[in-house]
Amino acid sequence: MKHDGPDSDIVISSRVRLARNLRRHPFPMLATSSQSEEVMKQLIEIGKSDQLAQVGKFETIVLSDLNELERRVLVEKHLISPNLANDSRGGAVILSDNESVSIMINEEDHLRIQCLYPGFQVQEAWGLAGRIDNIFEEKAEYAFDEKFGYLTTCPTNVGTGIRASVMMHLPALVLTQQINRILSAITQVGLAVRGQYGEGSEALGNLFQISNQITLGQSETEIIDNLYGVAKQIIEHERAARSRLLTESRLKVEDRIKRSYGILKYAAIMDSKEASQRLSDVRLGVDLGLLQEVTPTVMNELMVMTQPGFLQQTFKEKMNPETRDVRRAELIRKQLRGQTEFGGA
Amino acid sequence: MICQECGKRPATLHFTKIVNGEKTEFHICEACAREKGESLPGAPNGFSIHSLLSGLLDFEPAGAAGGGVKPKAARCDECGLTYAQFSKIGRFGCSSCYKHFADHLDPLLKRVHGNTVHVGKIPKRYGGQIQYKREIEQLRRDMQGRIEREEFESAALIRDRIRELEKKISDL
Ligand SMILES: [Zn+2]
Numbered sequence: 001m002k003h004d005g006p007d008s009d010i011v012i013s014s015r016v017r018l019a020r021n022l023r024r025h026p027f028p029m030l031a032t033s034s035q036s037e038e039v040m041k042q043l044i045e046i047g048k049s050d051q052l053a054q055v056g057k058f059e060t061i062v063l064s065d066l067n068e069l070e071r072r073v074l075v076e077k078h079l080i081s082p083n084l085a086n087d088s089r090g091g092a093v094i095l096s097d098n099e100s101v102s103i104m105i106n107e108e109d110h111l112r113i114q115c116l117y118p119g120f121q122v123q124e125a126w127g128l129a130g131r132i133d134n135i136f137e138e139k140a141e142y143a144f145d146e147k148f149g150y151l152t153t154c155p156t157n158v159g160t161g162i163r164a165s166v167m168m169h170l171p172a173l174v175l176t177q178q179i180n181r182i183l184s185a186i187t188q189v190g191l192a193v194r195g196q197y198g199e200g201s202e203a204l205g206n207l208f209q210i211s212n213q214i215t216l217g218q219s220e221t222e223i224i225d226n227l228y229g230v231a232k233q234i235i236e237h238e239r240a241a242r243s244r245l246l247t248e249s250r251l252k253v254e255d256r257i258k259r260s261y262g263i264l265k266y267a268a269i270m271d272s273k274e275a276s277q278r279l280s281d282v283r284l285g286v287d288l289g290l291l292q293e294v295t296p297t298v299m300n301e302l303m304v305m306t307q308p309g310f311l312q313q314t315f316k317e318k319m320n321p322e323t324r325d326v327r328r329a330e331l332i333r334k335q336l337r338g339q340t341e342f343g344g345a
Numbered sequence: 346m347i348c349q350e351c352g353k354r355p356a357t358l359h360f361t362k363i364v365n366g367e368k369t370e371f372h373i374c375e376a377c378a379r380e381k382g383e384s385l386p387g388a389p390n391g392f393s394i395h396s397l398l399s400g401l402l403d404f405e406p407a408g409a410a411g412g413g414v415k416p417k418a419a420r421c422d423e424c425g426l427t428y429a430q431f432s433k434i435g436r437f438g439c440s441s442c443y444k445h446f447a448d449h450l451d452p453l454l455k456r457v458h459g460n461t462v463h464v465g466k467i468p469k470r471y472g473g474q475i476q477y478k479r480e481i482e483q484l485r486r487d488m489q490g491r492i493e494r495e496e497f498e499s500a501a502l503i504r505d506r507i508r509e510l511e512k513k514i515s516d517l
């Protein structure tokens with residue numbers, strides 16, 4: 001994914017996912033292989049329709065045709081869920097060529113339409129997901145109930161079936177120790193926060209995903225507007241914290257960022273925890289204009305490419321964790337020195 | 346409130362489980378729920394969202410005692426899933442499960458979403474019918490009020506309008 005889109009110094013990506021099922025077919029959990037195949041065929045057929053071709057150029061991948069590593073790479077690029085990668089009975093994914101749309105078949109639900117946009121574009125993501133939903137809805141008979149709305153396998157998705165989220169990079173709020181107060185305020189307005197936590201309470205890479213928790217009893221627009229409004233406020237808090245860091249402790253911040261840059265550029269062993277923290281520092285340095293040597297796009301690519309599955313694919317070998325840490329350091333070094341000949345990211 | 350699993354992060358998932366009148370509360374954070382969820386389904390010490398949900402489901406809803414089908418005995422005749430099984434795994438087997446378990450779902454949905462009725466998008470192919478049904482409900486309440494106030498003439502007009510809409514539904 002390219003580093004662009006509005007507010008992309010703070011919001012890495014915006015995502016909307018819709019969960020849908022077909023009437024008169026058991027949900028994937030209880031479906032037999034042949035029932036799953038039938039659902040897959042029907043949905044893949046719709047995926048080949050002219051209407052969908054107007055939205056973009058799509059490619060259909062049947063998951064049983066991929067090996068384990070190829071599936072894992074799709075997971076790390078956030079194109080399919082770990083769920084679909086692990087249990088791929090009748091599983092398939094319809095991907096747009098720019099990888100912004102991923103339509104998963106036979107995940108927990110028959111159909112999951114996912115739109116991923118760079119930067120802060122949650123409304124745009126919902127617009128596109130809704131448009132694709134209309135195409136499938138016209139050709140397939142969805143499981144829908146007057147009272148409960150769109151019927152899903154899990155009761156936490158019923159109603160709108162919508163899960164909207166923004167992935168935010170919030171290093172300044174973490175550094176200034178305001179993050180916990182803000183996160184607990186967020187959960188009180190019906191939103192959930194997901195961070196990847198290491199030991200202690202510090203989030204790895206200072207990345208936080210904010211998403212709606214409620215899918216029933218609110219309209220799609222209310223859900224999207226609520227998430228948008230809250231995310232907008234967090235962006236402002238993070239900006240304020242960043243400018244305060246610059247005015248009050250510029251030298252300290254600059255030192256931290258440049259040390260991380262130096263370590264990433266020269267280290268011989270780099271575990272994933274340290275990598276995500278150092279990459280977060282450097283990314284902040286780029287966004288604050290304290291580091292000119294690196295582009296934001298390179299940072300985005302590194303965040304994805306240093307994941308285990310990606311590393312394995314790049315180096316085309318099976319790796320134990322020790323080798324992986326060495327390879328990770330090697331990849332980061334080369335990438336930061338401007339040799340961007342890795343992978344297909 | 347702090348997560349009772351890790352004791353560090355704020356809890357975002359709050360559940361109350363009532364078994365034989367005894368109330369147990371869970372407060373955990375999303376991260377812990379995720380983490381514990383990996384080992385599921387069916388893990389003995391599982392603590393995933395689904396097992397939490399099933400904890401919620403594992404009680405007789407208030408008011409169920411006074412006759413009617415015991416929820417445990419309810420069964421989806423489409424996919425064969427019983428309410429007891431649904432309670433364990435916290436997932437539905439097919440879209441008909443919602444119909445067969447409908448009487449028992451409101452307390453669960455209320456806890457998870459704070460609401461029990463969908464107000465969002467309606468698929469086009471169902472849209473017309475649902476609009477008409479909502480209008481009919483509204484008209485019936487209106488008609489009832491008029492009958493109570495002995496405004497029979499205008500009540501009759503409303504009755505005719507209801508019949509019109511019912512015919513439209515059957516023609517769809
Ligand atoms: Zn916790």
Ligand SMILES: [Zn+2]
Nearest residue numbers: 421424439442
């Ligand atoms: Zn069923």
